[in-house]
């Protein structure tokens with residue numbers, strides 16, 4: 706067994722790090738000594754039925770993560786749908802920290818319609834651009850700062866929606882499936898550089914994305930009573946920290962020969 710990784714002297718970038726799972730990941734790395742870069746506070750997303758994080762919330766997260774680790778914690782208001790803004794932020798962070806060791810492409814939004822053919826183009830774009838274009842934008846900006854750094858790796862936060870069809874959410878499902886292809890391609894391209902790329906795919910977790918009141922409607926829109934929509938294990942919502950456990954392992958030296966792979970933390974959701 707590899708001992709718990711010591712992340713001191715390493716820089717960890719988390720998109721969507723102001724709250725929820727991203728904040729949990731950021732806190733865990735800070736507690737283990739890492740420098741942390743948070744990217745969040747996007748431009749308005751009119752079709753998302755719950756609020757995304759504000760600049761004030763991002764700043765509060767920066768303070769919380771700083772207090773947890775005593776390392777350098779940088780926060781940037783940047784919308785992952787804007788690849789140039791993401792590049793400017795990540796270039797700045799990398800110049801401050803000397804490079805990036807771990808990139809966690811975590812920012813995401815969720816919306817739904819009664820059926821996928823009733824989604825509006827704006828619903829499609831806002832969700833898909835955040836998840837798919839945004840994951841690429843974060844990777845695109847971070848990778849040049851990861852080259853040549855021993856143990857560097859990327860993690861894309863997927864979902865059960867990256868691995869099966871789920872009614873009312875074809876844009877989210879398609880975008881998450883797309884991130885699987887992006888992750889696998891980067892694993893191929895980055896292997897000669899000794900850099901790994903993987904995905905961690907959670908089932909529903911206790912964050913605003915899943916606990917906001919609009920979700921009840923999405924559950925109602927599931928076909929056949931949502932029979933393909935449950936965890937096998939007796940848990941309704943994961944805690945963000947359950948996902949962080951998987952992120953910590955897959956980014957650690959203990960997973961040094963794991964690349965192009967998916968680690969599901971889905972309580973068996975996708976097993977049937």
Ligand SMILES: NC(=O)c1ccc[n+]([C@@H]2O[C@H](COP(=O)([O-])OP(=O)(O)OC[C@H]3O[C@@H](n4cnc5c(N)ncnc54)[C@H](O)[C@@H]3O)[C@@H](O)[C@H]2O)c1
Pocket residue numbers: 720721722723724725726727744745746747748757758759783784785786810811812813814835839862863864865906907908909910911912913914915
């Ligand atoms: N919560 C769940 O049930 C669940 C299940 C499976 C997968 N996921 C995935 O987990 C990841 C984290 O989500 P969460 O559960 O912590 O939700 P969350 O809504 O609490 O956090 C998402 C964060 O991403 C930020 N964000 C959204 N769009 C952005 C953009 N365009 N640019 C920059 N930042 C943006 C938000 O401001 C927010 O801080 C997402 O990729 C999501 O798809 C969530």
